[in-house]
Amino acid sequence: MRKLTILILCVTMSVFNALGQKKTLDKVAAVVGNGIILNSDIEREYDNYLLQGNQPNLSVKCQVLQQLLTQKLLAQQAVIDSVIVKDDDVDNELDRRMRSYIQRSGGQDKLEAFLGKSIIQYKDEMRPDMREQMTAQRMQQKITEKISVTPQDVKNYFNSIPKDSLPSINxxxxxxxxxxxxxxTREEKQVYRDKAEALRDRIKKGEDFATLATLYSQDPGSAPAGGDLGFADRSTFVKEFAAMAFKLKPGELSPVFETDFGFHFLQVIERRGEQVHVRHILIVPEIxxxxxxxxxxxxxxxxxxxxxxxxxxxxxxxxxxxxxxxxxxxxxxxxxxxxxxxxxxxxxxxxxxxxxxxxxxxxxxxxxxxxxxxxxxxxxxxxxxxxxxxxxxAHKANLAQDYPKLKDAAAESKTNKTVSEWFEKRRKETFINIDPEYQTCDQLKTWVTTTASAQSK
Structure with a gap:
């Protein structure tokens, strides 16, 4: 069983429609130094935004482009500073995101249907951008790694806050x-094990697994789907469940076994490499x-x-x-x-x-x-x-009682200032051109101004 209560989440119909919309012909949305940002890059990140369960909102594409511009600047500096991300780190992050998308979509098959391509194809498309994202993150960490906050910094930060604007601490x-x-006790548990065994016997004698799961399984997430958990890897399940799921062949029915959630038995439907598609029935003992x-x-x-x-x-x-x-x-x-x-x-x-x-x-x-x-x-x-x-x-923030909080706030302020100054300098030194379609975005106006000044040099 999944580590948390299993919830088979369905993506809203509005998201289905948004993912299914025909994309316009690809074009260059922006040029940053020696790199380009394609319209398809923006569309892919927007699709990821939708796959996270968010509602369609076309203005988000402005934010996506701003993030990609930022990412390009950082990644280009990372090449100069020899900041490297390992292949294994990229693959692990891709796998983590795919697990999240699969869960939100209600299974691998549904996700592939929404995307119009296999998970393998989608991961191959995402890999270069994922590497760039992670490289940009490492570069930003390098920019801020030497930042430290002294007691005097905390005091200065506190004194910079107008007295009538001091935050209230609950x-x-x-x-x-x-x-x-x-x-x-073992005797008290036996009643529930016997109930699971009885259901397993009914399935072995020919009754439908999905019907019995819908009627009797006490997993609220999978029972309505006939006990179906979709495709998942080992890390998705508690260890006892994972051991059983990856030991069986497709079509095999497991014996009844116990986890912290109760008594289960499962059936493997299909294996795909390190992922397995199973369905199960859970009986939860009552205290x-x-x-x-x-x-x-x-x-x-x-x-x-x-x-x-x-x-x-x-x-x-x-x-x-x-x-x-x-x-x-x-x-x-x-x-x-x-x-x-x-x-x-x-x-x-x-x-x-x-x-x-x-x-x-x-x-x-x-x-x-x-x-x-x-x-x-x-x-x-x-x-x-x-x-x-x-x-x-409850009180107004003060140094005596709230030093740890104020230190964190001072560190965040110092970090933001350092990053902002770095970007301001890089924008002025880098050729940036943005397609007119996106120059109306409020958050990109400073980039457009920077672009004009860079082109005039």
Missing amino acids: KEVEIAQIVFDPKL TQASLDRTKIRADSIYNLIKTMKLDFSNAASQFSDDKETKYNGGMLLNAEDVQNRSTFIPTDKLDPQIALAIDTMKVGSISKPALFTAQQTNKKSYKILYLKSKTD
Whole structure:
């Protein structure tokens, strides 16, 4: 089964129509130094924009051309500076994007039908531009790699913000958790394994797989499609599912097996190299009251060890928590909007409402008794012990409380300034000509002005 809940996403009919429109004859849309940008380059990137699930919007083509102009300048400088991207890196990124497009389109066959060509052909067409994109990214990283931010830079940045324009910082908290998931005994699970085995036997005796999947499978994403998951590679599935899917021959029916999602059996429909087309039926075990009671006893025992200081919270999380995302960092929850910096400061309005309610009356440094929580999206139940590490009231930004945030903002400002100055210099030094069709784009007016000045030199 897919690592996240499997959703077979359909591209809207407006996107189908946009992809199916007949393209105009190719022409040169822009010249940048010794490189050209074709109208077909813009159309291909626009198609990629649509394949990401966006609504048709022809004004996006102006943004696409601006990105391609930027990309050309960076890539041409990369040649001078010997910035190289390996073939394997290009292929890996192409594969990653294709997986995303295939999922959004509802399968490889549907994507190929929309594109009017095979995935292999499309990847071959995209490869040169993908290499240029990645080379441009590496070049931009090189331009900014030596940027550093000192405490004085942060102070100067803060002082440059008008006092009446200082950003408001919401109330924030730092929270750690220990999660206890209910676990069924072998006997409790057997009921659900038997149900999966019974469905498998019915298929072996001649009943239709797709019909039974639609009626009985508990995978909400694939059940309406008769259990069909389309083409996917190993990385798309959890390891137990991938091992079974890639072991069988086309037409073979797997035995019933267990993953974190429940009991499955699958059938391989087709293999294409490192991709496999399968369908499956999933039976999800239901948590019993007995399993919840056992979990509560376990959670209470760990809570008592922490409260009597026989075990500290961080060690308890690493040893006993069932949440893989937090157990190895002391149970600390991360800000979903700032995962890159691994920020533990979370605005209270972004918290799970159940957790927000639980910590509302807690004091900093306190630990909550085990309580039952229900996940909003999956309805999964678990007991949690919470630790409120810190709490910061809403306030206007200041250096004392918000130095890390201001440092990030100062670094971003310095980076943007460095990149802007580099582009301004390169535009003035590079011959750039843009087709009149695109010279009306607002974001390209500076490029057009630069073009005129470059041609006059």
